[in-house]
Amino acid sequence: MAASSELNIDHVARLARLALSPQEKAEYSRQLGDVLHHIGQLGKVDVNGVEPTAHAYPVVNVWDEDVPRAGLPVDVALQNAPRQRQHMIAVPKVVE
C-alpha cells in the first residue's frame, strides 16, 4: 500500500517516546499503515464547495465567565505522582 511506505515507524516511535521491538515495529507499521490507507480513502472524497470546519457541530463561543473555583488540595493533586519532593513532582532531570 502506498500509505505504509510513507510511514517512518522509527520517527513515529521516537515522537511517542516508545521503544519498540522489531516485531512491534512490523506489527504497528502494518496497523498504522491500514489507518493511513483509510484516511487516504477519505482524502479522495471531493469536498469542493464544502465549508471547512473544526468541529462537527455548528456551535461556537462556549465559555465560562472568569470566576475562579476551588482547585485540588496539593496532597490530592500529587497523589498519583510516583516521586515527589517539596510538594512538587520529581521527574528525571530534563534539560530542553
Place this chain on the structure above:
Amino acid sequence: MNYEAVIGLEVHVQVKTRSKMFTRVAAGYGHEPNTLTDPVVLALPGVLPVMNKAALDAVIKAGLMLGCDIAPVCKWDRKQYFYPDSPKNYQISQYDQPICLGGGVEIELPGPARNVMGEHKRIPLTRIHLEEDVGKLNHFATDSLVDYNRAGTPLMEIVSEPAMHSAEEAYAYLTSLRATMVYGGISDCDMEKGQLRCDANISVRPVGETRLGTKVELKNLNSISFVRDGIAHEIKRQLAVIERGGTIVQETRDYDGQTGVSQSLRSKEMAHDYRYFPDPDLMPVRVDEAWKSRLRSECPELPFDRQRRFMSQYQVPYTITSVLILDRALGDYFEEAARLAGPGRAQAVGNWLVNDLLREIGVAKTDLASAKVRPAQLAELVNLIESGTLLANTARTVFAKMFATGDSPAAIIEREGLTAAPTDAGELEQWCRDAIAGNPKALAEFKAGKESAINAFKGPVMKAAKGRADPKQVDATLRRLLA
C-alpha cells in the same frame, strides 16, 4: 562588505485573568507549589476544557490596540510534544487561525539628546494568538521538580515581522509593547514574574540583500535590558563568524545576562514535529462586530498618542511628557491636576509632578496611588505659586510637608506661619525702594510705558520678605513709589 541585522521578536505575555485559560481554578503567581491545579490542569482522564471569556476579551482588546485585524472565526489546535512541563503532552494553541492578524507597534528610537524626541516608526506584527502557559521546572543535580501552578495560565504570543535592525529597536519595541499591554490592563508584564518573556530571531545579511540570512534564536532573555544586550552581543558574534569566513549555523542560543555570554543549547536531535491538529474538545470562537466595538470602546489612548496630545493640548515639553506616559495612572493624575489648576498652568503642574512628587515617591519607596498629595492639592500649590502668593523656595518647604502629611498647601501655610503676612509697611516700602533702585533698566522701561516691567521688582521684594509679603500690597506699594 556592509552587513545589516534583521531581528524578529516572539513575545509571550500572560493575560491577567483570575482563572486559567481552559478551566476555572485560580491563576496566580507566588503561591505554594501545585496549589493552583485541578483535574483539567493535571490532564486527568475525562476532563474537558472550557474557554475563559475574559482571556478572549483581553487578547481581542490587545489586538485592537495594536491595529490588528480580528479574525471573524478562529479555532484551537493541539501542539504535541513530550515534556514534563505539560501533563497533557500537548499544549492548546492556535496554529493556522490566530485570533489577531497584522497590526503593529509604534516605537521611539533614542533622540539626538535627552530632551529631543527621537524618530518614531512602526514595527509590523505578523500575528497574535492565544494559548496556555506550561508548568515550571526547577532543575536540581539529579532530578527536576515540576510545579503546575503556571500551567494553563492564558498566554498571548505576539509575533513581529523580521523588521527590526538593531538592539535599540528591539528594546524600543519591547518597551512600547509592554506599556501598551499595561495601559490596556491586559497584563502587568512583570518580567521577573515571567509575565512577559521574549525570544529573538536574529540574522545578518549584506546590505541590499532581500533574502533573510540563517537565523539564530536567542532564548531566556529575561529582562528588557538583557534583550538589548543579548541581541547586540549576538549580532556582533554573527558578524565575527562571517568576518572569519565562517557560516552561521541555525541554532538556539542561551544568553546569560549576568555574564554577557551566550552559548549554544544542546542541539535538538531532530527538528520539531508538533503534529498540530484541531482540538476536538473545543468549539471555535466567532467574533462579531458588536463584540469588537464593545471592546474598542474600552481601549485606552495609546501612550504615544497621549504624549502627542499632552504636548499640543497642554504645551508640556517632550522631556516631561516622556515621563508622564510611562504610567497610565501618572498621566491621569497629571490631567486631573492640570484641569484643576486651570489654563496655562499645566507645564508647572507637570514639572512639580515629575521633578518633585516622583522624586519624593522614589525616596519614600512608595507609589503614586499611596502618595498623600492628591491632584487637587498639587493644583492648589501651583496656583499659589503662579499667583505670587508663594515663592519657589517656600513652596518646596510647603510641598515637603504636603507630601508628609497630605494636608492642603493653604492649611500648611496657615499653620506654619508661611502666610503672605503683611509685614511692617515701612519695611515693605524700603524693600520696594531697594528693588527699584537696584534695577534702573526696568525702571526706565516702566517709565517708558512698559507695564509688565513692574514685575521685575517683585521678585527681589518677595525674596527680601522671604516670600511672606502680600503680593497685592507689594504691587500697590511699587505703583505708589513709581507714580
